[in-house]
Structures are given as structure tokens and as C-alpha cells.
Amino acid sequence: MLRIGYLLPEGFQVMALATQAVFEFANLAARERVYSVENYSLAGGEVRTSAGTRVLSRPLSARTAVDTWLVAGTRDPVDAGAAPALVRALGRAAGRARRTAGLCTGAFLLADAGLLDQRRATTHWAWTDALQKRHPSIQVEPDRIFITDGALWTSAGMTAELDLALGLVEKDLGSDVAGSVARGLVMPQRRSGGQSQHSELLRLAPKSDRIQQALEYARAHLAAPLGVEQLAEVAHLSPRQFSRVFAAETGQSPAKAVEQLRLESARLMVERSRHPLEVVARETGFRDARHLREVFLRGFGVPPQVVRRAARGTD
Template sequence: MHHVGYLLTEGFQVMGLATQAVFEYANKVAGHEFYRLHNYSVGGGELASSLGMRVTTAKAAATASIDTWVVCGVGNPLESPASAEECAFLQRAAKKARRIAGICTGGFVLAEAGLLARRRATTHWAFARAMQERFPDIQVEDDRIYIVDGPLWTSAGMTAGLDLALAMVGKDLGEEAARSVARKLVMHQHRAGGQSQHSEMLELAPKTDRIQDALNYARRNLKRALTVEELAEQANLSARQFTRVFTSETGQSPAKAIEGLRLEAARLMIEQSRHPLEVVARETGFRDRRHMREVFLRGFGVAPQSMRREGRA
């Protein structure tokens, strides 16, 4: 049996506890209680989340037989830094546990305890720069869903914790088990750790349904040579009206936005599959491999081959 201990502090974010559902459903997939979950705090007793929900915790003890410690974040780690007691506890616990994870801003607690020194780590994008400035000996990668560096695991904000927990399940029970858990939780996809925290669709953030519908259509049909006229038809607008409204709502021209969606889709295929680059280019709507390389260099500053090598490393 694998024991998972959640270390909570006053004002913890409820989303951190949502990752417990991943382990719950992993037990269902495994057909037995592989994971057993425990909620702890340094002092024990009831704690209130940032939302006001109260959770009963046991007093954390370094002698507890915990295989994985998960440290949940708080809303603003700069205003609520880790206590000396928390840091001391984690330093002791790290000597016995198999791994320790920081969900969202929980990475700051690991950093305060000195556990991330000279390691790679990530956190919520809004606090990544502050982490780097405050802890210059950490290699902060602010555009990653989660990072595993030895026994230290850190995730980006909110839902990225689910991806980190799924990765743990994949490591413990196999990738097929992790995929099964993702399906049961109705997760759109099991995101790899190297994936960006940012989504091109979220960055565009159209204000009306008709532009959103056109973007959804484009994302489903990236393999095709999409024209403004085709997208305008999805929005029930003339091509001229569509271009004006689209640019006003998203801040980008339709052509630029479609290029961004193609880039995002190609990057995900490169990171998560072994398809030849020629296939990636064709499936995501680039003219050929050379055209995809040109757009990658312009958009990411690296070639597709380099991104694939980095992802495998």
C-alpha cells in the first residue's frame, strides 16, 4: 500500500485537494486500495481553506510511514510564507519519503525548506518570477505543467495538479492505468509535464459565441487549408465583417490566430507522440516540414527537432 500525506496550512486552496480524486479512482482502476490518503498539518486539528471550507487534519509527524507528501498551495505565497515548523518538518520528512510534491504555490513551501535548491521546478505562472527572484538557486521553468526532478515534483497552478497526480499514477501503476483514470474523471487529455501552462485558445479569449464557434471549428479542422471565408461562414458573417470582429475581439488577425493554433497542436504532437515530423506538419495544417520549422523558429525560437530532443531528455 502506498500512503499519500497531504500537508495543509491555514488558507490552503481547495483545488489542491481535488487531486485526491485521482488517487481515489486509481484505486478503482487497480481493483484494490493501492493508495491510502491522509490529511496533515503541522499542528493538527481543523483548518479553513481560502474558501472557508474546514478540514480536519492529523498532526504531522516525520515518523509517519508516508511514501508521498503533497504540499498544497495558498492563494498568495508572498503574503503567507511557510512557517519555520513546516520547513523543519519537510526537511525531516524528505529523508524518509519516496517523493515530495508541491501543488501550485506549494512549491514555495518546498523552496523555503531548501528542498528545491539546484533543482528544476515550476509553479503558478503568476508567481514564477517571484520564485526565481526569491530563490535564485532554483531553475524555475515558468511555462511547464509540472516538473519532476528526482524525488521533487512541482506543478503549475490549479488543474495542473491533476496532471501531476496522474503522472504519479502512471509511474506507480502504469500509463494505461493513468489513461483509464483520466477517462473516468472526464479529463480532456492527460497532459505531459513539458506542456505549456498557457493555451492558445485561452490567450485569444473571444467575447462572443460566434467567434468562439469559428475558433472551435478551426481547431477541429487544422489539417485543412482554412480560409477567412470558411471561418466567416461558421460565424454567419461576411469575410470582411468577420475579420474586423475577430481582430477586435482577440487582438489578432484570423491568419495569425490560426497559425498559433497550428503551432500549439504541432507542439503537443511532438511532445506526446513519436510521429515523424512530416506527419506532424501534415496533420496540423502546415504546407510541409520546412514550413513548420520556419513557423516554430518564429514562434518558439527553436526548431521542432530541438523541441522533440528536449522533451525526450
């Protein structure tokens, strides 16, 4: 049996507890008790959550032995800070475990303990800059759902914690069990760590219905040329007026926004399907597989083949 220990600082984000359902459903899918889950804190006893409720925990000691630590974060990891004793205890405990994961801003605790030095990591998008400033030796990647670097795992915020927990299950029990867990939890899809924390449409956030309609049209017709004239017609504006309003509302040119929508769609096809890259390129509006690779390298720093292998959990 694999013991999963949750390390809970005072005022921890209550969302962390939701990930325990992943291990519950993994036991159901595996039809045996693969995982046991326990809550720990430095002193034990009741620990206050970010919602003001309290949960019981066991005291963390030198004799505590778990397979995997999941370290919860707090609402404000910079102002609140972490108790030095907790940081020291985490450093010792992580050394005795097979792997350690920082949930959301729990990455700050791992970083303060020196566990992430010279490693790749992520956290909630609102705190990536603060993490990088506080720990310059860490390679913070602000636009990832979760990251695995050896025995250290870190996740983006909130629901991305579920994706990390599901990734742990997939690593232990395989993709079939992980898929069963995702279906049981009604998760919309199995998101790999390489996925973005953001949706392009949400990030662009147009203020008017006209620009929103043009973007929705573009996303539904990515294989089409999608020039300014075509999008302007959808928005019932002249091309010049459309370009001006589009840039004012989104901060980008129409051409750049369309490229980002195409890249987002292509990434999802690469991760979820086995289509050849030529097919992915054609379906998402890129000239060919070579053009797709160029845009992937510019956008993600890696070619599409690397993203596909990461999504499948292979080297």
C-alpha cells in the same frame, strides 16, 4: 503499500483534496490497496481550508514516514507567507521521502525550503512571476501543466493538480492503470506535463463574434492556407478592416494567431498519436516536418520528438 502524505498549511487551497480521488481510483483499478492517504499539518488537529471548512490532520514529526509528499498551496502564497517552522519541517520530511510534489502554489513552500534550487518548476500561471522573483535560482516554466525534476514535482493550478497526481500513478503503476483512473474520474484526456496551461482561443479572447468565428474557422481548417483574405471573408470584413480589428481585439496579427493555433494542435497530435511528423505537419498546416520542428523549437524550446517522449513517460 505506498503512503501518500498531504502537508496542509493553514488556509490551504481546498482543490488539493480532490487529488486524493486519483489514489482512491488507482486502488480500484489495481484491485488492491496500493496507496494509503493521510493528511498532515505542523501541529495536527483541524486545519482550515480556503473554503472555510476544516479537515482533520495528523501532526508532522521526525518519525513521520511517507513515500510521497503532496504539499498544498494557499490562495495568496506571497502575502500569507509560510511559517518558518513549517518550511523547516518540510525540508526535513522531504529528505526522508522518495519524492515530493508541490500542488499549485505549494511550489512556494518547496522553494522556501530550498528544495527547488537550481531545478525546473512551475506553479499557477498567476504566480509564476512572483515565484521567479522570490527564488531567482529556480528555472520557472510558466506554461506547463506539471514538471518533474528528479524527485521533485510541481504543478500548475487547480485541475492541473489532478494531472500531476495521475502522473504519479502512471509512474508507479503504468499507463493502463492511469488511463483507467482518468476514465473513472471522467477526465477529458490524460494531459502530460509538457502541455500548456492555456488554450490559444481562451488566451486570444476576441471580443466580437466576427473575430471569434474566424478563429473557430481557422482551428477547424488548419490544413488550409488560411490567409487574411480567407479569414476576412468568414468574418464578413474587408482584409484591411479584418487585420485592424483582429489586432485590436487579440493583440496579435492573424498570421501569428494562426501559427499558434497550428502549434497547439500539432502538440496535441504529437502527444496523443503515433503519426509520423510529416503527417502531423500536413494535418496542422505546416509546410513539412522540418518547418514543424522549427516552430516547435521557437515555441517550446524543444523539438517535437522530445515532447512525444515526455508524453509517453520515456527518456
